Amino acid sequence: MTSQIKYLLTEADIPKFWYNIVADLPTPPPPVLHPGTGQPIGPEDLAPLFPMAIIQQEVSIEREIEIPGPVRDVLKQWRPSPLYRARRLEQSLDTPARIYYKYEGISPAGSHKPNTAVAQAFYNSEAGVRCITTETGAGQWGSALALAGSLFGLDIEVFMVKVSYEQKPYRRAFMETFGATCIASPSNTTEAGRTILEENPDSTGSLGIAISEAVESAAQREDTKYALGSVLNHVLLHQTIIGQEALKQFELADDYPDIVIGCTGGGSNFAGIAFPFLGRRLRGEQDVQIVAVEPANCPTLTKGRYAYDFGDTAKLTPLVKMHTLGSGFVPPGFHAGGLRYHGMAPLVSQLAESGAINPRSYSQAECFEAGVRFAKAEGIIPAPEANHAVKAAIDEAIACQRDGVAKAILFNLCGHGHFDMQAYTDYFAGQLHDETYDESEVAMALAGLPSV
Ligand SMILES: *Cc1c(COP(=O)(O)O)cnc(C)c1O
Numbered sequence: 001m002t003s004q005i006k007y008l009l010t011e012a013d014i015p016k017f018w019y020n021i022v023a024d025l026p027t028p029p030p031p032v033l034h035p036g037t038g039q040p041i042g043p044e045d046l047a048p049l050f051p052m053a054i055i056q057q058e059v060s061i062e063r064e065i066e067i068p069g070p071v072r073d074v075l076k077q078w079r080p081s082p083l084y085r086a087r088r089l090e091q092s093l094d095t096p097a098r099i100y101y102k103y104e105g106i107s108p109a110g111s112h113k114p115n116t117a118v119a120q121a122f123y124n125s126e127a128g129v130r131c132i133t134t135e136t137g138a139g140q141w142g143s144a145l146a147l148a149g150s151l152f153g154l155d156i157e158v159f160m161v162k163v164s165y166e167q168k169p170y171r172r173a174f175m176e177t178f179g180a181t182c183i184a185s186p187s188n189t190t191e192a193g194r195t196i197l198e199e200n201p202d203s204t205g206s207l208g209i210a211i212s213e214a215v216e217s218a219a220q221r222e223d224t225k226y227a228l229g230s231v232l233n234h235v236l237l238h239q240t241i242i243g244q245e246a247l248k249q250f251e252l253a254d255d256y257p258d259i260v261i262g263c264t265g266g267g268s269n270f271a272g273i274a275f276p277f278l279g280r281r282l283r284g285e286q287d288v289q290i291v292a293v294e295p296a297n298c299p300t301l302t303k304g305r306y307a308y309d310f311g312d313t314a315k316l317t318p319l320v321k322m323h324t325l326g327s328g329f330v331p332p333g334f335h336a337g338g339l340r341y342h343g344m345a346p347l348v349s350q351l352a353e354s355g356a357i358n359p360r361s362y363s364q365a366e367c368f369e370a371g372v373r374f375a376k377a378e379g380i381i382p383a384p385e386a387n388h389a390v391k392a393a394i395d396e397a398i399a400c401q402r403d404g405v406a407k408a409i410l411f412n413l414c415g416h417g418h419f420d421m422q423a424y425t426d427y428f429a430g431q432l433h434d435e436t437y438d439e440s441e442v443a444m445a446l447a448g449l450p451s452v
Helices: 052-058 069-075 087-093 114-126 140-151 162-167 169-177 191-199 207-219 233-239 241-253 268-282 346-353 364-378 386-403 421-428 439-447
Strands: 005-007 017-019 064-066 083-085 098-103 131-136 155-161 181-185 224-226 259-263 289-295 305-310 319-324 358-362 408-413
Touching (some): 017 233, 017 241, 069 114, 083 241, 087 098, 114 131, 140 155, 155 162, 155 207, 169 181, 233 268, 268 289, 289 346, 305 346, 319 346, 358 386
16 A cells, blocks of 8 residues: 655744735735725724734735734644645546645644634734624634634634534534634524524524624624634635645645645635745746635635625625625535635635636535545545535546646645534435525525625
8 A cells, every 4th residue: 555645844834924915916906895885995994893903914915924923832733734645545546646635624623714713813812802703604613713712811702603503513512612602693692683583583594694693793892803714815814824834845745736726615725725826826936727616506706796795694794896696695505514605705706707716616415425535545534615625636636647647736625524424424325415506596696786
């Protein structure tokens, strides 16, 4: 049997700066607009929700932003994360391709999410904030922020999408272990939640609804701010340590990827692995192909419209230009809960619109098939979200075999699936029906886009 190869770095190799791709974009990002006036907003408009240090990162055009010492101190518990060469998977596929994956499941919360949760908790505690509200889909973001909040002495209040709250009781227990409060969304604790429940008492919830509840809850209290685990520029920024470490690990491997792949829910783990490589391409240093993979049931990049939209269902957030299925769209309840968001990170959307990255979508059954194949070869059970990236990497490797070319393929294994075993149980029982999303619902949600 061939063996895996593991490329390890030392603590000193943890990046000292985050990489801001805005500095290398050919055109500046479209402005964020005020939901009432339709005019560009300024930093002070965001001050009720975020500490100023984070707002400055959100609008920064600097290429490198220093990572504070206390943040690096926490990250070094599990960073640098390993890069593996998937030799056993290559062998099982009989492919000439070289497959590499960066494994973010080694963090205490089991995904890439703590990379930004730790930074966000740090800046909030520095600003004297006592409590942070947030939303969570599958529970990974809530888990990450609960962990980070306990390290920096913050109360964390998590609105968890109801379908996940019911499917994943262990995620709730995880958050509660760190002292966080977890509320099923839609809830009757907010105006936004009550409105949804009046219209549809059986609502299974969505990220858009949970964001409305968390934003409303934060806006009501002086000592409370809000945190988002994906989509926004500063979140993507914090994740770029993934790709920066991978660049160093490829030096150790004396190789360079031809293709970099990430799954996209709101776009943060994808940006984390891809942006440092894409930046090198944008600066004319080295070519690479970038692939973003999304679920066929929530096809934001491949089927959504590039337009100004709200980030939430109750239309409380500022307007951002992004690929969207409409903020009123509630995707069907499939298992990759972390990928059930109606929009996409504005930076990822802009890059897709300009053709700089290649989006594609897969249905969930084929992703689980790929995930099981990967697990058997590599010994790690991927999160259902990560299975989308695994599927694309396997497809690319099979294409290499067919075409007789030996490409280097890198993908981000953004989390493990230990809290998602019910999804695997359903897959093995043949019960993963690929319920397709309702196109008329998307048409309705898109017809309701704000006119700016
Ligand atoms: C949250 C999450 C995602 C989706 O969020 P992105 O911002 O698109 O990365 C994907 N995979 C895992 C394991 C997650 O926890």
